[in-house]
Amino acid sequence: MDREPPMSRIGALIGSPARALMLTELFDGRALTATELSAVAGVTPATASEHLAQLLSGGLVTREKSGRHMYYRLASPEIASALEQLAVHTTQIIPGRSVSRRVRTPIQNARLCYDHIAGRLGVAIADALVTKGALIILDSDYALTVTGEDLFETLGIDVTALRKSKRIFARQCLDWSERRHHVSGVIGAALADLAFDQGWIIRDSERRVVTVTPKGLREMNKHFGLQFVTDGSQIRAKVTAQ
Numbered sequence: 062m063d064r065e066p067p068m069s070r071i072g073a074l075i076g077s078p079a080r081a082l083m084l085t086e087l088f089d090g091r092a093l094t095a096t097e098l099s100a101v102a103g104v105t106p107a108t109a110s111e112h113l114a115q116l117l118s119g120g121l122v123t124r125e126k127s128g129r130h131m132y133y134r135l136a137s138p139e140i141a142s143a144l145e146q147l148a149v150h151t152t153q154i155i156p157g158r159s160v161s162r163r164v165r166t167p168i169q170n171a172r173l174c175y176d177h178i179a180g181r182l183g184v185a186i187a188d189a190l191v192t193k194g195a196l197i198i199l200d201s202d203y204a205l206t207v208t209g210e211d212l213f214e215t216l217g218i219d220v221t222a223l224r225k226s227k228r229i230f231a232r233q234c235l236d237w238s239e240r241r242h243h244v245s246g247v248i249g250a251a252l253a254d255l256a257f258d259q260g261w262i263i264r265d266s267e268r269r270v271v272t273v274t275p276k277g278l279r280e281m282n283k284h285f286g287l288q289f290v291t292d293g294s295q296i297r298a299k300v301t302a303q
Contacts, residue, residue: 074119075144079104080112084121084135084144089173089269092125092132141175142234142245169238171262172269177234177249178256182273184239186252189285196231196244203231203244216255216284223247 075081079102086101087093093101099109113133116122121140124133135141171182178186187203190196195209205213210220224230226247234245244252256262261277264270273281273289281287 070119071121074115074121075147077112078102079108080116083109083112083116083133086268087122087133087135088141088145088175090134090141090176091268092134094130094132098133135175138175138228138245138250142232145174145179145234145237167265167267167270167272171271171273173253173271174234174236174243174245177243177245177253178262178271179234179236179243180238182262182271183243183249184236184241185287186281186285187233187242187244189281189287190244193286196248198233201233202229202246203233203248205231205248212284213251218251218255223251 075084082102083098086098095109095113096106098113099106102109102112104112113122113124116133117124120136122133123136124131126132135144168180170180171178172180174183177183187196190203190209191198193208193212194206195212196203197206205220213220228250229246231244231248232246233242234249235241236243243249253262256277259276259280260274261280262271262273265272278289282289
């Protein structure tokens with residue numbers, strides 16, 4: 062072949078266990094230093110810098126300097142979404158890596174997928190918004206209805222400003238643990254920002270994992286019609302039409 066297909070280059074970049082671990086650690090949208098990522102990947106800082114240089118060259122991550130430190134993050138929400146989708150298919154095709162639907166870990170229950178809520182909680186929110194008529198499904202996206210605009214305005218979300226974003230507005234993002242869709246795009250990010258700002262969810266000590274607070278249980282029931290049953294680390298959310 063005269064030219065290397067772009068897909069083969071991406072495959073080589075994520076084919077390294079160390080680089081794959083680094084990328085996975087960046088799934089929650091935060092920026093980390095090379096030292097922090099070296100600890101995650103189990104390699105020396107010097108080796109981590111070499112891996113990160115390759116990820117930078119491949120366009121999968123970006124970096125920015127703050128003070129004496131250089132911070133790395135995923136290059137875009139689209140990169141995060143693509144890697145998340147790959148995780149879905151990986152669990153389907155690799156023997157012994159199937160996800161149990163009966164026993165869920167905290168990261169399967171509620172987590173961040175870059176800048177939006179994923180896991181069982183994210184899927185439940187998406188189902189609730191569709192059930193309430195706030196979102197309707199259009200191919201691979203969601204469309205926000207008049208009912209949805211009214212709901213978001215009630216919650217203090219500026220829909221007009223969101224529509225001006227160059228990002229995808231509302232995308233159906235296939236959840237790797239639930240095998241169903243949660244909401245990504247600027248709508249998904251706005252919902253996650255709201256949940257954090259209002260104290261509905263808080264970050265757990267385990268990176269990417271989020272915990273629903275007692276206030277979150279009440280408010281998501283009030284606004285989305287979600288009824289939660291908590292059992293240890295498990296979250297069960299039932300959508301009820303309102």
